Amino acid sequence: MEIEIHLAKPEDRKAPNFDKLVFGKIFTPHMFVMKYEEGKGWHSPKIIPFSNIELHPAAIVLHYSQTIFEGMKAYFGVDGKIRLFRPFDHINRLNRSADRMCIPQVDPNFAFEAIKTLVLLDKDWIPKQKGSALYIRPFIFATENTLGVKVSHEYLFMIILSPVGPYYAEGFNPVKIYVTEEYVRACPGGTGEVKTGGNYAASLKAQAVAQQKGYTQVLWLDGKERKYVEEVGSMNIFFYFSDELATPALSGSILPGITRDSVLKLASHLGIPAKERKISIDEVISAIQEGRLKECFGTGTAAVISPVGEICYKDKPYVIGQGQTGELTKKFFDYITGIQYGEREDEFNWTVVLE
Amino acid sequence: MEIEIHLAKPEDRKAPNFDKLVFGKIFTPHMFVMKYEEGKGWHSPKIIPFSNIELHPAAIVLHYSQTIFEGMKAYFGVDGKIRLFRPFDHINRLNRSADRMCIPQVDPNFAFEAIKTLVLLDKDWIPKQKGSALYIRPFIFATENTLGVKVSHEYLFMIILSPVGPYYAEGFNPVKIYVTEEYVRACPGGTGEVKTGGNYAASLKAQAVAQQKGYTQVLWLDGKERKYVEEVGSMNIFFYFSDELATPALSGSILPGITRDSVLKLASHLGIPAKERKISIDEVISAIQEGRLKECFGTGTAAVISPVGEICYKDKPYVIGQGQTGELTKKFFDYITGIQYGEREDEFNWTVVLE
Numbered sequence: 001m002e003i004e005i006h007l008a009k010p011e012d013r014k015a016p017n018f019d020k021l022v023f024g025k026i027f028t029p030h031m032f033v034m035k036y037e038e039g040k041g042w043h044s045p046k047i048i049p050f051s052n053i054e055l056h057p058a059a060i061v062l063h064y065s066q067t068i069f070e071g072m073k074a075y076f077g078v079d080g081k082i083r084l085f086r087p088f089d090h091i092n093r094l095n096r097s098a099d100r101m102c103i104p105q106v107d108p109n110f111a112f113e114a115i116k117t118l119v120l121l122d123k124d125w126i127p128k129q130k131g132s133a134l135y136i137r138p139f140i141f142a143t144e145n146t147l148g149v150k151v152s153h154e155y156l157f158m159i160i161l162s163p164v165g166p167y168y169a170e171g172f173n174p175v176k177i178y179v180t181e182e183y184v185r186a187c188p189g190g191t192g193e194v195k196t197g198g199n200y201a202a203s204l205k206a207q208a209v210a211q212q213k214g215y216t217q218v219l220w221l222d223g224k225e226r227k228y229v230e231e232v233g234s235m236n237i238f239f240y241f242s243d244e245l246a247t248p249a250l251s252g253s254i255l256p257g258i259t260r261d262s263v264l265k266l267a268s269h270l271g272i273p274a275k276e277r278k279i280s281i282d283e284v285i286s287a288i289q290e291g292r293l294k295e296c297f298g299t300g301t302a303a304v305i306s307p308v309g310e311i312c313y314k315d316k317p318y319v320i321g322q323g324q325t326g327e328l329t330k331k332f333f334d335y336i337t338g339i340q341y342g343e344r345e346d347e348f349n350w351t352v353v354l355e
Numbered sequence: 356m357e358i359e360i361h362l363a364k365p366e367d368r369k370a371p372n373f374d375k376l377v378f379g380k381i382f383t384p385h386m387f388v389m390k391y392e393e394g395k396g397w398h399s400p401k402i403i404p405f406s407n408i409e410l411h412p413a414a415i416v417l418h419y420s421q422t423i424f425e426g427m428k429a430y431f432g433v434d435g436k437i438r439l440f441r442p443f444d445h446i447n448r449l450n451r452s453a454d455r456m457c458i459p460q461v462d463p464n465f466a467f468e469a470i471k472t473l474v475l476l477d478k479d480w481i482p483k484q485k486g487s488a489l490y491i492r493p494f495i496f497a498t499e500n501t502l503g504v505k506v507s508h509e510y511l512f513m514i515i516l517s518p519v520g521p522y523y524a525e526g527f528n529p530v531k532i533y534v535t536e537e538y539v540r541a542c543p544g545g546t547g548e549v550k551t552g553g554n555y556a557a558s559l560k561a562q563a564v565a566q567q568k569g570y571t572q573v574l575w576l577d578g579k580e581r582k583y584v585e586e587v588g589s590m591n592i593f594f595y596f597s598d599e600l601a602t603p604a605l606s607g608s609i610l611p612g613i614t615r616d617s618v619l620k621l622a623s624h625l626g627i628p629a630k631e632r633k634i635s636i637d638e639v640i641s642a643i644q645e646g647r648l649k650e651c652f653g654t655g656t657a658a659v660i661s662p663v664g665e666i667c668y669k670d671k672p673y674v675i676g677q678g679q680t681g682e683l684t685k686k687f688f689d690y691i692t693g694i695q696y697g698e699r700e701d702e703f704n705w706t707v708v709l710e
Contacts, residue, residue, distance in 0.1 A: 024413065024502025031412060052409040057386060057515050058379065062496055065420035065552025066559065071502075102559045137502055141417050147379025147426075147492055147517055149555050149589055151563060160412050162502055182544060187578045189539030191557045197420025198553020200504050202546045204421065204457045208506060223542045224579055234504055 001045050001110060003032070003117055008049035018127040021165030023302065024135060028122035028161040032114045036104050036140075038153035045110075047118055050160070060142035060152045067197045068097035069139035071301045073164075074119045074354065076126045076133075077342030082119065083351040084136075085301075085340050087112055089258045094138060097194035102151040103140050111138065116354050118159055123354075127163045130341055131172075135164040135302070167234070167302040172333065174309025174323055175298070177232055178215035179281060180206040181314070185230070185253075187223025192230075192253030207233060215312055217298070221281060223253060229279045235298030235306060236260035239284060240328050242292045249276040259299035263332055265348060270335075272328070281313060288318045295326030304340075305333040356400050356465060358387070358472055363404035373482040376520030378657065379490060383477035383516040387469045391459050391495075393508035400465075402473055405515070415497035415507045422552045423452035424494035426656045428519075429474045429709065431481045431488075432697030437474065438706040439491075440656075440695050442467055444613045449493060452549035457506040458495050466493065471709050473514055478709075482518045485696055486527075490519040490657070521658070527688065529664025529678055530653070532587055533570035534636060535561040536669070540585070540608075542578025547585075547608030562588060570667055572653070576636060578608060584634045590653030590661060591615035594639060595683050597647045604631040614654040618687055620703060625690075627683070636668060643673040650681030659695075660688040 007013075008029035016026070027050050034045040061067050072090040075083045088108060095105040115136060119126075126134040138159045142152030166172065183206035186192020191199055206218045217233035229248050231237055236257040238247045245267050250256050267274035287293035288311070296308040309323035338344035339351060362368075363384035371381070382405050389400040416422050427445040430438045443463060450460040470491060474481075481489040493514045497507030521527065538561035541547020546554055561573045572588035584603050586592055591612040593602045600622050605611050622629035642648035643666070651663040664678035693699035694706060 022503075025500075027413065050412070052411055054407040055410055056407055057405070057513055058382065058492075058517075061417060061552075062422060063424055063492070063494060063552055064555035064559075065422060066556045067417060067420060069418055100560060101556060102563055135502065137413075137418070139418060145380075147490065148377075149558070149562075151559050158412055162413075167503075184542055184544030187539055187542035187545070189537060189578065189581070190542070190545075191553075196553070196556060197416075197418055198546075198551070198556050200419035201421045201456060201551060201553050203504070204419075204506050205455060207504075208457055223544065226544070 003114060004044070004046045005121070006046065006048045012049065015124045018129065018132060018163055021127060021132055021163055023164050023167050024162050026162060028125040028163070030118060030121055032118045032159035034114070034157045036155040036157065042104070042106060042157065045114060047121065053156070055143065056145035058145035058147055060144050060146065063147065064142070064149055065197050065201070066101055066103065066142035066152055067139065068094065068101050068103055069137060069195050070094045072136045073133040073301060074126055074136060075340045076128045079342045081342055082123060082126060082354045083340060083342060084115070084354060086258050086262070086350050087115065087352055093195070093256070093258070097196060098140065100191060100194045101196050103142070103155060106157060114159060118161060120354055122161055125161065125163050130337070132163065132165050135162045137162065172307070172325065174307040174325055175216040176214065176310040176312070177217045177219045177308055178210035178213060179219045179221065179311060179313040180209065181221065181226060182206070184223040184226070185220040188252045190223070190253060193250065193255060195255065203233060213312065219311060222251065227280050229281055229284060230254050232298045235300035235303055237298050237308070238263060238296065239279060239287070239293060240295035240326065241287055242294065243273070245272055245274040245328070246279055247276055248279050257299055259301060259304060259336070262336055262350065263299055266332060266335055284311065285313055285318060288320060293320055295329050296320045297329040297332070304337060305329060358469060359401045360476070361401065361403045367404065370479045373484065373487060373518055376482060376487055376518055378519050379517050381517060383480040383518070385473060385476055387473045387514035389469070389512045391510040391512065397459070397461060397512065400469060402476065408511070410498065411500035413500035413502055415499050415501065418502065419497070419504055420552050420556070421456055421458065421497035421507055422494065423449065423456050423458055424492060424550050425449045427491045428488040428656060429481055429491060430695045431483045434697045436697055437478060437481060437709045438695060438697060439470070439709060441613050441617070441705050442470065442707055448550070448611070448613070452551060453495065455546060455549045456551050458497070458510060461512060469514060473516060475709055477516055480516065480518050485692070487518065487520050490517045492517065527662070527680065529662040529680055530571040531569065531665040531667070532572045532574045532663055533565035533568060534574045534576065534666060534668040535564065536576065536581060537561070539578040539581070540575040543607045545608060548605065548610060550610065558588060568667065574666060577606065582635050584636055584639060585609050587653045590655035590658055592653050592663070593618060593651065594634060594642070594648060595650035595681065596642055597649065598628070600627055600629040600683070601634055602631055603634050612654055614656060614659060614691070617691055617705065618654050621687060621690055639666065640668055640673060643675060648675055650684050651675045652684040652687070659692060660684060
């Protein structure tokens with residue numbers, strides 16, 4: 001398929017000043033759009049000037065939330081090259097999300113071409129400062145108009161780009177997280193392991209409670225026993241105990257994060273014993289109390305690596321590592337961002353240079 | 356607040372022939388729209404010609420599914436009067452859904468006025484045949500544009516109307532339902548008891564499996580133990596055992612259906628012992644095998660009362676009441692639809708006549 005390109009007006013293509021970037025509020029001049037219709041498949045891929053879209057008021061996405069998305073980043077390297085981080089892992093996860101949500105999959109090579117073409121067209125909008133990047137949001141949603149609950153026969157696949165700074169206002173400083181016992185994000189047999197809107201809508205209430213209490217994010221426990229740690233709002237989570245680095249094993253209700261996987265591979269490369277296993281909240285709290293939890297951090301495309309300085313459980317705060325960023329946390333952050341910004345050799349073949 | 360009204364062109368207002376209505380495919384000439392902005396609250400209510408809406412590609416509803424809805428019906432009575440069925444119960448449930456999903460609530464009296472004004476404006480679109488009705492879909496969704504996961508500061512509250520026939524192709528004939536053990540719709544602490552899109556998106560895969568096997572709907576088990584019956588795709592469920600009528604007790608993950616509540620109240624009025632309690636799938640299957648399950652039916656606004664003629668569990672079909680509609684099922688259907696269509700006295704004060 002050939003992507004039809006309609007350019008934005010030159011005056012709309014000029015990149016603004018990227019001094020005070022917040023996450024996901026400004027967008028580049030172009031966007032990618034492709035339609036799906038039952039019987040015709042995916043067709044008419046286009047890059048057009050960024051603009052509002054038109055939807056029928058009965059479009060399935062508005063009522064029954066049949067929608068999936070991905071989040072990845074393009075980095076402007078110290079060598080002036082533009083890099084994507086594990087793009088095919090993101091595209092393959094998009095297709096796994098599609099399968100779970102009964103959405104037609106996209107051709108991975110074509111999706112990569114669409115991302116590449118769009119990013120290169122708007123490459124002046126990639127912020128150059130380290131810590132900043134061009135956030136890439138591919139998403140697919142159901143557009144058929146009907147009020148019956150059913151799998152849509154029509155979809156839009158869109159890609160939009162947003163120059164972003166650090167995800168948290170805290171930057172690379174430790175965040176404080178709040179364990180919710182009242183709310184559950186996902187349970188086995190549900191949709192917790194895919195990137196679909198409903199998981200995030202379900203998280204808002206607990207997030208609001210956490211923020212009222214002065215915490216940045218929610219730490220979710222498993223839906224079945226409310227005993228085992230699953231993930232943080234928009235990140236996977238790692239615990240560095242005295243003798244091992246551990247992260248919750250993928251249970252079916254945990255998002256298989258790509259940064260999570262990168263940390264696991266990197267730990268193995270660095271000779272750090274790392275385990276995916278069940279981790280109860282009681283184990284975490286005891287380890288903090290006994291001084292055995294040395295570090296804690298979250299991982300995710302938006303935040304990359306985010307140190308956790310405090311966990312609140314049963315309304316009691318537990319400080320980790322004096323609330324400071326730990327050495328290993330910093331090491332992972334430096335290593336992964338080093339690869340992303342082309343500062344160090346990419347021995348894992350994680351990055352793809354766009355040119 | 357005054358509702359500003361912009362009329363559709365006269366040629367668009369002429370009602371079509373309602374002979375072959377399917378559910379939720381055609382819409383009346385007008386729709387209600389009201390905006391919410393943080394700091395300003397709900398404002399600028401309008402009734403305008405039915406048309407597509409414009410959304411920013413980063414509108415929160417498309418990515419994080421912050422959205423809620425209701426479903427109610429206006430009935431054209433045998434006495435020529437237009438009746439709504441328990442409208443304030445629907446509006447109050449909309450507000451409970453709003454609270455769970457961090458969406459600003461609407462004033463119940465104003466919401467009722469909006470529904471009433473819209474339905475009366477498009478009253479020629481209420482089909483007159485019994486079994487048909489004008490389906491009313493109020494919904495509220497997040498329109499703020501940002502890729503950060505957060506509670507939206509902007510919303511649209513819309514109401515659209517669709518003339519509908521029976522929800523199932525089967526009409527008032529028994530449907531066949533399929534017990535899924537693989538997929539889970541909702542779990543305690545989640546969003547199962549409110550009408551938000553994510554619950555429905557999560558149900559599509561199991562629904563597709565059921566349909567492939569020749570079943571109309573999925574029967575969901577509880578997310579924690581996968582042992583207790585919760586609800587059917589778009590309905591609550593009742594079992595008429597030898598000595599009692601029973602429906603699953605509201606567990607936090609079951610939708611508190613208004614037709615469900617009506618059946619419970621009606622059973623009590625008719626002197627039929629009815630219980631809300633835990634019902635295991637094993638109890639249901641044993642009762643079928645031992646001939647103790649006399650009838651089974653689903654309840655919901657879309658389908659009203661829908662007899663269930665067969666349950667498939669562990670890939671084995673179990674026929675209920677020789678696959679025929681039971682007497683009690685028929686009695687509830689006749690009683691409730693009798694009230695809805697003004698054929699019998701409404702001793703419960705469930706209906707509100709619009710004039």
